[in-house]
Every structure is written in structure tokens, then in C-alpha cells.
Amino acid sequence: MPTPTKQRSRSRPSTAEPTTDLGTTSRWGGAHLRGRDGRGLAWGTMRMSQLLLKTLRDDPSDTDSAGYALLVRAGYVRRLAAGVYTFLPLGLRVLQQVSGIVRTELDRAGMQEVLLPALSPIELWHASGRSARFGTDAMPALTVDGRGGTFVLGPTHEEVATVTVAQEVESYRQLPVTIYQIQTKFRDEARPRYGLVRTRELIMCDAYSFDADASAMAESYDRAVAAYRAIFERVGLEVTPVVAQSGAIGGEVNHEFMVPSPIGEDHFARCSSCGYSANTEAALRRAPAAQEAVMAEVVEVATPGAASMDEVLTALGHLDIPLSHMLKTIAVRTAEGAVAVISVPGDREVRLPHEWDLLSDEEVAAHPGLVKGSMGPQGMAAHGVRVVVDDAVVARPGPWVAGGNTEGVHVTGLHLGRDFFADETGSFVEVVTGDGCPTCGQPLELVRSVEAAHTFQLGLQYTSKMSGATYLDEAGVEQQLWMGCYGIGVSRLLGVLAEAHHDDQGLCWPEGIAPYDLHLVTLGANRNPAIAEAAEQLVADLEAAGFSVLYDDRDASPGVKFADADLLGIPRRLLVGGKGLERGIVELKDRRTGDERELELTHAAQLLGSS
């Protein structure tokens, strides 16, 4: 239920007649004339005969998901360009509902709302070092050249937030402080998809905390995470915060907030028995059970031209070796800068730890001992290359098939501990459903999901580079600010919500998210003035009771009105028609369940308010 403010006067008659008194519900009496109750949406009534809305019977051709197709068909959003959307009145109302919830929860957590500029001078990005990444895929930012120089259309706001707080904060007495904003961000997305889920222009809520030291930063972080959980709870989405990186390097903490969804572009691993969860880049799995080694001799086999696992398998076809007994070996640079090879079973994908990078073809070619397409872990010590092997290789020491470290040659019968030696072992494969949970050993499952929010403990990453991001401590000593940042995709949430709440007929918004509380439909009002009068009176009663109402006063056929009501997805539909009016009742239908109920017309507003 909404928590309507009941301070509006009851003495505001609703009438279909045009009037010069803008204080009444005139024929122009849209919500925009009626004020807001501080936080939630404007209450009052929107007449569909006045609403900027056109519903579509068919799916537009460019829709790629059910929720997005319905948002377009129901007239909530329109696409202007790839990944760029217009919010029409209904869509904006939903957006405002979601941002209202975000605001309430963040304010409650002690954060303070600001509005940072979308445009920021590129010098700021030079200072943080992030401009160097603009040309890469790592940070596809958009820039504009103006008279004042080059500006970045903000993809995120760590720099601006840091500068802003640095200007205002001078003393430990002012800490901690967390600011947030709800604002449009710009990202030069390579491939926009799924309507509002992956866009080039997006509405995001981003928060930035500043603290005196690491432990205070961690406290702010925990508060932000708790606030984010509360937000997801209120919008009715299941969320799992997952560890986003292995944390092996640098101790940087960060979590992705994953919402399971059919339109998810990510997967995360989840253990239903102990609650372990991590995204696929960070997820570990328990070492497989040890197997007895079957000793075999090392044999070189010619595999001309075979570089990929499949090609090698084909070249060795006569030996009948399963993919899982082949070693996939790739060359990498570790976070410390050392060259290493990682060997995993051939039927698994390598998981690179945080800040480890694949060696480029040129680097491989330049390194003696590394042969692209024929790499193996044996004999690497002689070339100063570290050998990292996955636990599965430890569990089953041999025999393995690997590259022969010579062009066109592979080797069979390799054994760990005899023919090659591990400098480091661990979980280096991407987990798959059925792998053992690293903490409890029960099977993990992979869940398709959307990243709906992301939180970071940034530490001194920005504040150490941006000048003036310091404060004086109790001893009068200058200290650097410890920073955290927290982003939640507000417009993306809309896309996820539409995907999560719909059926074959249309959208089914949850209460508190829907653009209006009630959808009032009349049937036959143009032929029977009594129906129009009854509906007008009901609208007035509902308004007085604090409800926002979408009033279908159009002269349209019943089928059209019903179909539109289902499509728009407002939780409860009220129907005033000839049949019911004879008995003095109005019919109430729940959009989601389809349950119908009759209410006494004269007390309907009261009954709805107390139910």
C-alpha cells in the first residue's frame, strides 16, 4: 500500500467540464497540477483522454526481450537511437517511483544528495589517470570539444565527487561524509541490448563515501551495502551481492549486486547450502577428489598446424584421448609482472585471477620457450617462466597431453611431479554448475543475472591522485581521505522490473513501482451520463483518500479499454459500468491474480484505503 498524504482538501469536486479554476480537477487536471507529497509521486488523477500515450498492438521489430517489448507497446518508453531512450509520461512516473525509493533509503542511511555536473573537464581525468583508458575498451567514455576545452560526458563520477568533497572537507570533524546523486551517465556502449538494461545513456544513482581511515571506510561501505539491500527489497527484486574479484591482490573489496533474470548478461556462482556466491571472474571451486595416476611414458606426437584444443584433439584422434585429459596451457603476466603459464584441463575455461593479463601474441613470440599453439608446462623453469596449475591437475597428476613447446609437436603421457612441476596451484578454472563449493563442498550452480549495482572500497586510489583530497586529523596532521563508491542502475532496474513482472497480456507492476495506484475504467459512459457521474464522484473520493488514479475516460470500446488496462499493468483496476451501477457497485480486479471483487460504490475509496 502507498502511504498517501491526506492533507488535500476534500472540497475539490472533479468534473469533466472545462473550468478556469486550475485548483480543481479540470479537463487538464493532470498530476502535474496537483503537487507532490515530498517524496513520492504526485497524487491525483490522469485522464487517459489527455495522456500522451499510444499503445501498440504488435511488438516493434527491434525488441529483443519480452519486458522491453511491453514497455514500448504500453507507451512507457521510446527508442531515439541505439541505446538511447525517451521516457514518456508513464515511464517517467515509474522511474520516479524507483528513484523515490532509492532516495528514501540513502537518506535514511545518512547520505546527502547532490547533483554533480554531467560534463567534466578532461583535465580531471588526466589527473586521476583514467583518461589514458578512454581509447581502450576498459572505459569507453564520450567526450565533447567545446570552447572551454575538451569535456567528458561522465560515465561515472569518482573524479568530480573527489574534487567536490576535497573542496568542502578540511577537518576530521566533518567526517564521515557520503554524497549521492541520481543523474544521467553516458557510456559509449559497444552493443546496446535488452532495452533499458544495456544503454549508452542511463540514469544511475551513484554514491561516494569519504572517511578518515580504512576501518571507517569499511563502516561506510557496510552502511551503503545495507542501504542497497533495502532498496532491492523494496522494489521487490531478489538480489545477491557477490564478491566481484578474488581479492588476492591489493585487498580491494568490491561487490556486484546480481539480480537473477532471463535477460542477464552475467552469471554468478551460488551455493544453496552455505550461501557462498561470487561472479564467474572470482568464483573458486573446491579441489576435485584425488585420482590414482596411471603411469605412462612420454611420447612426442606430430601435430602439424594444430593450435586449438579441437584441432589437437582431431590430430590425435587415433589415440582416443578425452578433452578432459588434455592440458590447456596459456601464457600470462601475473599481477606482480612475472611471466607464467597456467595449465587447466582441456574441457575447462581458464579463470585469470584479478590483474593477471593474457600475454599478447607478440609477447609470446618474443619469449624464448613459449610457442603459441604448442605450449606445455614442462621445462618452463629453464626459461624463468612460473608454472601455475589448476587443482584438477594436482588431483589427477597424469597422464596428460600438452603442447611440446615446439611448433607442430604435442606430448602425451606427462605427469605432474615427474615431467613438470607446479610453482603454484589453486582454482584456475571458470566454475560450472556442479563444481564443489569452496567453503562447504556442496555443488555450485551458475545463475544468469543482471548486474544491478556495484559497490567498491576504493581506498586512496583517487584521493591520492587528486590534489587537496586531505583533511587535518586531531593532531593537526594532514591525512588522505579514504573513499568508497556505490552505483545502482536506476533506469536499468526499470528494464529488469518489466522483465520480472509481466504476463502474456502485458506488464504487472508491483505496488509502489506502478505509475498509478489505480486504473479506473468506465464502460458506456458516453451513452449513460449516470456512469460518467458515478465515475467522476469516485475519482474525487479516491483523490481525497490519497490515491493516484489513471482514469480511462476515453470513448473506446470495452475490449480496447480492457486490453490497454492489462497492457499498462497498474496493480488494481476499478470498473464502473452499467451492470454494476444498477446495483450501486464498482468492480475491483487485481491485475496480477485476476481476482475480482465488488465494492459498494459510495464506500469504495474508503474500502480501498483500509484494505
Next chain:
RNA sequence: CGGGCUGUGGCGCAGUUUGGUAGCGCGCUGCGUUCGGGACGCAGAGGUCGCAGGUUCAAAUCCUGUCAGCCCGACCA
């Protein structure tokens, strides 16, 4: 950024193979009949066929280029 496909009234599409001057459904406007789950009749409005060149007596149709969009992949703060 690679590979594939598609651009024709507001929306969804046919027409392109075999060049002959644009059509269907929905929507829209007017009038009338209807009216409790996307009604019907009659009369209308609306398109330089993405754009630019070229071939031809003639181009939505053939050729070249270009732009945009979609799908698969790569990538993803």
C-alpha cells in the same frame, strides 16, 4: 572491432529473383451503426521506397559507395 542480415506511410510487412512508376494489415480523420474483452460500413489523409552516385527510354527492383539498425562473437567501468 570481426562475421551475417535488414532498411518501403505512425507501427508490422509484401513487392526486389524476372526493371514499367507502390500495395496489404493495424493505427489515424469524418459520418453512420455498434457497445462488458482489441466491433462494422462508407468516405478520406498519409510514402522523394535510408542517403549519394551510376547503368537504362525507364530503378523500390540492377551496380558502386555510404549511413543507420538488428543478430552472433569480442568487449563491458
